[in-house]
Amino acid sequence: MExxxxxxxxxxxxxxxxxxxxxxxxxxxxxxxxxxFDTARPTVSKHLQILTECELLKQxxxxxEIYYHFNPNKMKEIADFIEPFRQMWDTKFNKLEAVMKxxxxx
Amino acid sequence: xxxxxxxxxxxxxxxxxxxREFDLPLxxxxxxxxxAELIEQWMGTKVIKLENxxxxxxxxxxxxxxxxxxxxxxxxxxxIPNQKIIRTFEMENASIGVQLEFLEFEQLTHDTSKLTIxxxxxxxxxxxxxxxxxxxxxxxxxxxxxxxxxxxxx
Numbered sequence: 001m002e003x004x005x006x007x008x009x010x011x012x013x014x015x016x017x018x019x020x021x022x023x024x025x026x027x028x029x030x031x032x033x034x035x036x037f038d039t040a041r042p043t044v045s046k047h048l049q050i051l052t053e054c055e056l057l058k059q060x061x062x063x064x065e066i067y068y069h070f071n072p073n074k075m076k077e078i079a080d081f082i083e084p085f086r087q088m089w090d091t092k093f094n095k096l097e098a099v100m101k102x103x104x105x106x
Numbered sequence: 107x108x109x110x111x112x113x114x115x116x117x118x119x120x121x122x123x124x125x126r127e128f129d130l131p132l133x134x135x136x137x138x139x140x141x142a143e144l145i146e147q148w149m150g151t152k153v154i155k156l157e158n159x160x161x162x163x164x165x166x167x168x169x170x171x172x173x174x175x176x177x178x179x180x181x182x183x184x185x186i187p188n189q190k191i192i193r194t195f196e197m198e199n200a201s202i203g204v205q206l207e208f209l210e211f212e213q214l215t216h217d218t219s220k221l222t223i224x225x226x227x228x229x230x231x232x233x234x235x236x237x238x239x240x241x242x243x244x245x246x247x248x249x250x251x252x253x254x255x256x257x258x259x260x
Contacts, residue, residue: 082113094110
């Protein structure tokens with residue numbers, strides 16, 4: 001059974017966002033992706049597994065190699081965009097609260 | 107855990123609603139939206155112009171390393187202290203277009219308040235562009251980080 005993971009978990013990690021970015025312009029093998037990072041190869045494989053499980057990446061067999069593709073359809077689902085947007089506002093509003101508490105105590 | 111900031115964006119509509127409860131008295135929350143110096147601190151942008159009145163206008167600008175990276179402006183349609191601001195907002199050079207914003211400020215208790223922002227976009231498509239933006243920024247940040255890693259590993 002495939003583990004159900006959500007897109008937010010996938011894009012919460014900077015390395016996984018970097019992998020997605022690499023793959024927006026081309027499809028690549030796991031080895032080629034890993035060569036872009038200092039991280040150990042198994043760590044990159046784990047990231048690829050998570051991204052694949054939540055369907056942000058698709059695998060395609062070409063001869064002996066497996067290529068990873070970015071799956072833009074997944075990102076089209078509007079619900080996927082709300083959480084980063086919400087977090088952006090939450091961060092801003094936390095700042096507002098902090099700024100105004102400091103202002104009050106002056 | 108209860109989330110302090112909530113976003114409601116129903117499918118097939120061209121609006122979204124942001125709500126947030128603050129651990130601040132109403133007047134302080136309203137002040138955070140009307141004093142240039144305070145806006146600059148929490149929004150992280152420079153306030154070029156801000157006229158807090160009916161038919162007034164405002165302009166924000168953010169620079170990074172001497173280059174202007176973000177410019178936004180709008181017109182204030184209605185301004186009722188400690189209650190309501192109705193304004194337009196447009197990010198310059200972005201595909202989101204002009205949006206109409208209804209900001210409502212409410213007192214909850216003596217020390218707490220609530221802000222509700224209803225944003226109306228030109229179309230559902232424009233709303234989608236807006237929602238994609240933080241993800242795009244996240245990718246850009248990841249990209250700069252990646253570049254740093256690549257440069258440092260040379």
